[in-house]
Amino acid sequence: MKESKDFFWPSYVDLMTALFLTMLVLFVLSYKLFKDKQRDNDKLIYDLKVQVQEKRKLDEIKAALKRLESNYFEYNATYKRYELKFPVTFASKSDVLPANAQAPLIKAGRFLLNQMQAQALKTDNVQYLIVVEGRAAKDLRYPPNDVHNLDGPAVRQLSYSRALAVIRLWEQAGLRFPSNLEVVAAGSGFRGAGRYTGSQEALNKRFIIQIQPKIGSIGK
Numbered sequence: 100m101k102e103s104k105d106f107f108w109p110s111y112v113d114l115m116t117a118l119f120l121t122m123l124v125l126f127v128l129s130y131k132l133f134k135d136k137q138r139d140n141d142k143l144i145y146d147l148k149v150q151v152q153e154k155r156k157l158d159e160i161k162a163a164l165k166r167l168e169s170n171y172f173e174y175n176a177t178y179k180r181y182e183l184k185f186p187v188t189f190a191s192k193s194d195v196l197p198a199n200a201q202a203p204l205i206k207a208g209r210f211l212l213n214q215m216q217a218q219a220l221k222t223d224n225v226q227y228l229i230v231v232e233g234r235a236a237k238d239l240r241y242p243p244n245d246v247h248n249l250d251g252p253a254v255r256q257l258s259y260s261r262a263l264a265v266i267r268l269w270e271q272a273g274l275r276f277p278s279n280l281e282v283v284a285a286g287s288g289f290r291g292a293g294r295y296t297g298s299q300e301a302l303n304k305r306f307i308i309q310i311q312p313k314i315g316s317i318g319k
Contacts (some may be wrong), residue, residue, distance in 0.1 A: 130138035160218070160225065160312050166212055167310070171207035178293040183207060189304040194233075201268060208269040215280050215310070220254045226313040228297035229282045233261030237289055250289040259286025262306050281313075 164181070168174055172181045187200040195202065213228055235258045241247040262284035269282075276282045295302040 109177055124215075143231065143233075152216070156225065157312075160171040164218075164310060169210065171210050172308075173196060173294065180293075180307065182307055186302075187305055188302065189261055191236075191304065194264050196264050196268060199233075204265060204268055205272045205274075208265075208272065208274050211308075212274055212276060212280070216277070220267065226279045228311050228313055229276070229280060231262040231265050231282065231283055231306055232285045232287055232291060232309060233258035233263075233265075233306045234291055234294070235261075235288050236295075236301050236304045239298075241281075248289065249317060254288040255286045257286070258288050259284060261304075265306055 165174070167181050169184075171184055173184045174180075175182050185200075185203055187197065187204065189195070189197070211229070215229070218227075235254050237243065237248045238245075266282060266284055269276075289303075291307075293307070
C-alpha cells in the first residue's frame, strides 16, 4: 500500500512572504511603543517645565510678600500669615475703629497697596486676595456654652462690620485697590485660627489681614 503524497513543503516565496509580514508587524509594534514612550517623555518634560516655572513664580511671590515685614506688618510663622504690627482693639460690641488707630491704618493700607501693586507688575498677571477678617471676643463673665457666647448671626455681623470698617477707612482715604488685588471683608465671629485664649480673650476684638495669591492665576 503506497504512502500518501499530500504533504508538501511551502515554497521559498511563501516563506519569505511570511517572514516579511512578521518583520512588518514587529516593526509597527516597535514604532508604536517608541512613539508612545516619546509622547510620555514629552509630557513629562512639559510637566517638569511647568512645575519649574510655577516654583520660580512662587519663590518670587514669597520674596515679595516678605518685603511686607516693616513698621506696619509682621509675619506670624505659626499661622503663616501677615499681621498688623500695632494692635487695633475695638470697644466691646462696637465696630467703630478707635480714633488713634485710623492714621496708622491708613499708612499701613497705603504701604500694602504700593507693595502689592509693585509685586503684581513683576509676576505676570498673578492675582492676590487680601482678606480683612474681623473677629469678636467671648464674654468671660459667662461659661463658653452660655447663650451670651453663642457664635450666632449677631456675632458674625459684628465681626464682619469690623472688617468692613477697615476697608471703608481705606476707601475714604483715597486708597483704590485694582482688580488684580481683590480686597474682601470677612467675619469669623468667635472662630478662626490663631485666636487669643484664656485671660487674653478680650484681645480678639480685632481684625487680621491675610494676603494670598490666587492659585488659579499662578500658572497663567
